[in-house]
Structures are given as structure tokens and as C-alpha cells.
Amino acid sequence: MTLLTFRFAPSPNGELHLGHAYSALLNQKLATAAGGRLLLRMEDIDTARCTPQYEAGMLADLKWLGLVWDEPVRRQSQHFAEYAAVLDRLIREELVYPAFMSRGEIRAFITDSEARGRDWPRDPDGVPLYPPADKALPAKERKRRIAGNAPFAWRLDVDAAMARVGKHLAWTEFVDETLTETRPVEARPQDWGDVIVARRDVPTSYHLAVVTDDALQGVSHVVRGQDLFSATGVQRLLQELLGLPQPAYFHHRLILGPDGRKLSKSLKDTGLAALRDAGASPGDIRRMVGL
Template sequence: MTLLTFRFAPSPNGELHLGHAYSALLNQKLAKATGGRLLLRIEDIDTTRCTPEFEAAILSDLKWLGLDWEEPVRRQSQHFAEYQTMLDRLIREELVYPAFMSRGDIRAFIADTEKRGRHWPRDPDGVPHYPAQDKTLPTKERKRRIAENAPFAWRLDVEAAMARTGKPLAWTEFADETLVAMRLVEARPQDWGDVIVARREIPTSYHLAVVVDDALQGISHVVRGQDLFSATGVQRLLQEILGLPQPSYFHHRLVLGPDGRKLSKSLGDSGLAAQREAGVQPDEIRRMVGF
């Protein structure tokens, strides 16, 4: 019998807050309740913002909370070669293209387009879709720009990728943390436009790394925040075109601040380190997040 496998996957680009505590504890609870495994993954592909100091603080906070996980811990920064292999495949199959427009170029293009009365589509986070101009660049021109070290990112040609699958996509979503009732959710990767799957200097992005990691680690159940619900559509598309297994998903409630907004590392919200320094005990943290 195959064990159910869960994972908690923080990014070491800031301190953990109460929302992370809830997600980590919920994954541990479900792993124990099902007799499954809990893995820890450090999502540190952003080598500029992620630091060893933040990682050490994360591990310390999780141990203080009473979390336990199987070793070894997977660190994404140690697996760029695996992501490169998948990226090379997407390049060979012409499902990605080099995108050269800077943020300023994108803003100017969209402003000009909307000035002429055309509504520009935006993704579920409110970010404008990437313009399609680079898709039509001749191969010779693409190679010239790359040879001249022009900055670019590899973007997924969502339209071509969806056509390659030849079928509608969906994922299995559990209704609550009992992991009993489930439903099929339509995957709508087109809502995000042509997302970045890698950069010139880093052969991956969050979307590509997470589906590769989940497959290589044998993750059966992805339990994460509701804020990532819509992004699952992009990841389902990548799983399909790369022939990767599909986990089941549960997007849990978010722990909100007193003003009703999502907690954020950048705002220093409800940091576990500050709670510890104030004398708060792990059991109190559990009660604060609803356990």
C-alpha cells in the first residue's frame, strides 16, 4: 500500500507568520491522521531574497512548533539541473518562447493599447497578461538577441500547450480537511496568460519547480493556502504536457490579520519569532490558528 505523502514548502525570504504555522500544522495533522508521510521542502530558487539565515530561522520555528518531517530536506537551489532538463524539453517542443519585454515595455505597450480603447486582460492577481509580440519573432531574431545577452525570460505558450493536451483539464479538490468529499475543478491556465517558467539566469520559476518537485518527491496531497487556488490551473497544464503525476489538492482557509487582509512576510505580520520572544508557547500558537 502506497503511503499518502504531504509536504510543507516555505520560502526562506522572510520570517514565518501565523498563516505558515497553520499550514504546517495542518499538513502534519493530516499526515498523522492518514498514517502518511510529511516532507519539508525549502523553496529557495530566488537566490537574491532567500538567505541561509531565514532558512535557519524557519527550521528553528518549525521545531519549536513541534513539527517533525522526514529527512533529507529538499532545497530547490540544489536541483537546478533537474529543472533545466524539463525546461530543455519545453524548449525542444516549442511550448515556451524567450520573452524580451521589460516591465516598462509592458506597461507602455498596454497603456498605448488601452488608450486606443482596447481592454487589456489581467490575471487573477490583477497583473496584465504578457503581450503576444515576442511569439511572432523570427527564430533568427530570437537567437541574435540571446547571443547579444539581451535580458529575457522563458514564458509558457499557454495556447500551444493547451492545444497539445487536446482535452479539458481539471484537478481533484477536497472540500475540507477531512479529505473525504471531493470535486473536480476546471483548470483555467489561460486566465494567467503566458506565465514565466524560467529566467535566463535561473532555469525555473515557482510554477515549474513546484510540479517537478511534487513529482520527484511523490507528493500525493498538496495542502496549501486558498491564495494559490487559481494558480493550480497553470500547474495542471505543466503536469499534463510534461507527463508528471497529478496530486490531489486541498486549498485551506487563510489566517487573516485584524483588518481582514492576508498576512504577509513583507509587513512583518504575526511573526513566529516575535511571538516566541514575547513568551508565547507553541500550544498558544495552535489555539490562535484554530487547532
Template structure:
């Protein structure tokens, strides 16, 4: 019987805070309870914002917390070729297209439509959906723009992808912190429109890299924050298109700041290194996050 496999996957673009501590320790608790494996993944595809200094801080904070993991640590920046292969498969099946509109182009396009009285759709995070007008470009024109060095992103043609699948999508969601009960959740990738799956300079995105990593690492249980609940719809679609295994998910509660908002890496007061320097203990951190 295959052992359950969990993972904690921070990005080294800032310091870990209490929310990260809760997620890491909850993954460890669940892995221990199920005699499972616990992996650490460094999600550093954003090579401009992710730094060795922040990565070193992640290791210091996790070791101080008593968080332990199975080696080796996977760093996404070392696996661009694997993400490129997945992207090429989607491209061969004509499920992605190069999108050349800049943020300014998108904003102007949507503003003009809304001034006409159109109610432009938005994704679950509140951002307007991509217009998708690049899908009408001929192959010749696409290649001309790419050869000319114009910036672009590879976007998933969500309608073509859903048509290819032809059946409804869902995922198994655990409903409590003991992983004792589950429900089936309908995946709604259309709510996100044509999401970015790679860029000209980086052959992947969060959505694409995470599903490839989870499959290659044999992750069976994805335990992460509630803020990523809706993003799971896009990832389920990519898993289906690429023939990848479907993990079970638990989107846990978020640790909120004094203002009632989700913690961010810019809130130094909740950074684990600052708390440690001010005398906090690992046990005090566990109490602060409710474990």
C-alpha cells in the first residue's frame, strides 16, 4: 500500500509568517497521524523576487519550529525542462495560445467595453477575465509577433480544454482538520477564463508547475490555505488534460492579522524570525495558530 504523501511548498520571496507556520505544522501533524511522508518544495519559479537569502530563512524557521521533511528538497527553478514538456504537450493539442495583450491593453479594452454598458466578467479574485482576442490570430501572424520579440504569455484556452474533456470535473475535498470526512466539489475552471500557464521568458506558471510537481512527487494529499480553494479548479483541469493523478485536497482556515485580513509577507510583526528574536518559542507559535 502506498504511503500518504503530503507537502509544504513555500516561495522564497519573503519571510515566513504565522500562516505559513500553521500550514507547515498541520501538514506535519497529518503526515505523522497517517504514517505518511512529508515533503518540502521550494516554489521559486519567480526568479526575480525569490532569493537565496529568503530560502535560507525558510530553512532556519522550519528547523526552529521542529518541522522535518524527507529529502531531497525539490526546487522548481531546477525543473523548467519538465514544465516545458508539459507546456509543449498542451501546445501540440492546441489547448494554449500566445497572448500578446499587455496589462494596459487589457485595461483599455475592458474599460471601453464597460463604458458601452457591458458587465465584464471577473474571476474569483475579482480580476477581469482575459478578452481572448488573440485566439483569432492566424498562425502566421502569431509566429511573426513571436519572431519579432514581442512579449507574450501562453494562456490556456479554457473552452477548448473543457470541450476536449467533455465531462464535468470535480475533486475530493476533506472537510475537517482530521481528514475524517470528505465531499466532492465541482471544479469550475471557466470562472477563471483563459489563465496564464507560462510566459515567454519562463516556461511555466504556478498552476502548471504545481500540478506537474505534485504528480512527479507522488503527492496524495494537498493541504493548503483556503485562499487557494478556487484555484484548484484550474489545477484539476490541467491534471485532466495532462493525464496526471488527482490528489485529495484540504483547504484549511487562514490565520488572520489584527485587522482581520489574511497575513502577508509584508507584515513583519507576524514574521517567524521576528517572533523568534522577540523570545517566542516553537510551542508558543503552535498555541498562537491553534495547534
């Protein structure tokens, strides 16, 4: 019998808050109920913003909450060679291309297009899709720019990727915290346009790293926030392209602040360390998040 595997995967670029506590504790609850295991992963590919100090704070908060996970902790920053190998495969199969436009050039391109009466498409987060100009560059010009150290990012050619897959994509989504009932969800990676899968100096992105890690770690159930629901479509496409196993998913409710917005590390919302310093107990945290 295959051991069910869950994971909690924060980015150590700030302090954990109540939303993280809910996600971590829910993953532990579900893993325990299933007789499975819980993994802890540090998604620290952003080496400028992710620090050992933040990671140490997260580990202290999670241990205080009573979280128990299987060792070792996987740190993405220690596995760039594995991601680079996956990226090389996508490059060889011509499913990605170097994208050279700066943010200013993207804005100018879109402004010009909209001035001529064309509404520019946007992704589910409201960000304008990447313009198609770089995808049409000849191979010789791409090589010339790369050789000249022009900054660029590797973007997934979503049209080519969907054509390669040659079928409609879906994923299995659990409908509530009991993980007893599922429904199929249509994956719409095309809604995101040509997403970044790696940068010149970092051979991966969130999407590429997370599908690689979930496969290598044998993750069977991905339990994470509703804010990542639409992004799952991109990850399903990458899983299909790379021949990776598909986990089951549950995108849980978000813990909101008093003003109704999602909690944020950058805004110091309801940090666990601050709550602990104010006298809160792990039991208090569980009650505050509805567990």
C-alpha cells in the first residue's frame, strides 16, 4: 500500500502568520487521519529575500504549534542542478523560449496596443499577459542576444505545450477538509499566457520547482490555499509535459484579516511570533483558525 504523503511548503521570506498556521495544521491533521506522512519544504529559490533567519523563525513557530514532519527538510536552493536538468529538457524540446522584454517595454507594448483599441488580456491575478514578440524571434537573433548577456527569462510556450499534450487537462480536487469527495476541475493553463519557468541566473521558477519537488518527494496530496487554485492549471500542464505523476489537490479556505483581505507576510499580519509573545497558546491558534 502506498503511503499517502502531504507537504507544507512555505517561503522563508517573512514571518509565519495565522494563514500559514491553518495550512500547516490542516496538512498535519489530514496526514495523521490517513496514516500518512507530512513533509516540510522550504521554497527558497528567491535567495535575495529568503534568509536563514526567517527559516529559523518558521521552524521555531512550527515546532511551537506542535507540527511534526519527516526529516530532512527539503530546501529548494540546494537543488538548482535538478531544476536545471528539467529546464534543459524543456529547452531541447522547444517548449520554452528566451523572453527579453523588460517591464517597461512590456508596459509600452501593451499601452500602445490598448491605445489602438485592443483590450490586452490579463491572467487570473489581473497581470497583463506577456506580448508575443519574443516568441517570433529567429534562433540566430536569440543566440546573439544571449551571447551579448542580454537579460532574459525562460517562458513556457503555452500554445506549443498545449499542442504537445494534445488533450484537455484536468485535475482531481477534493471539495472539503474531510478529503472524502472529489470533483474534476478543468485545467486552463492558457489563461496565464507564457509564464516564466526559469530566469537566466536561477534555473527554475515556482511552477517548475514545485512540480519537480512534488514528484521527487512522492507527494500524493497537495493541500494549499485557495489563492493558488488557478495556478494549478499551469502545474498540471508541466506535469503532463514532463511525464510526472499527478497529485490530488485541495485548495482550502483562506484566513482573512478583519478588513476581509488575505493575510500577508509583507504586511506583518497576525504573525505567530507576535501572538506567542502576547501570550497565545498553540490551542488558541487552533481555535483562531477554526481547527
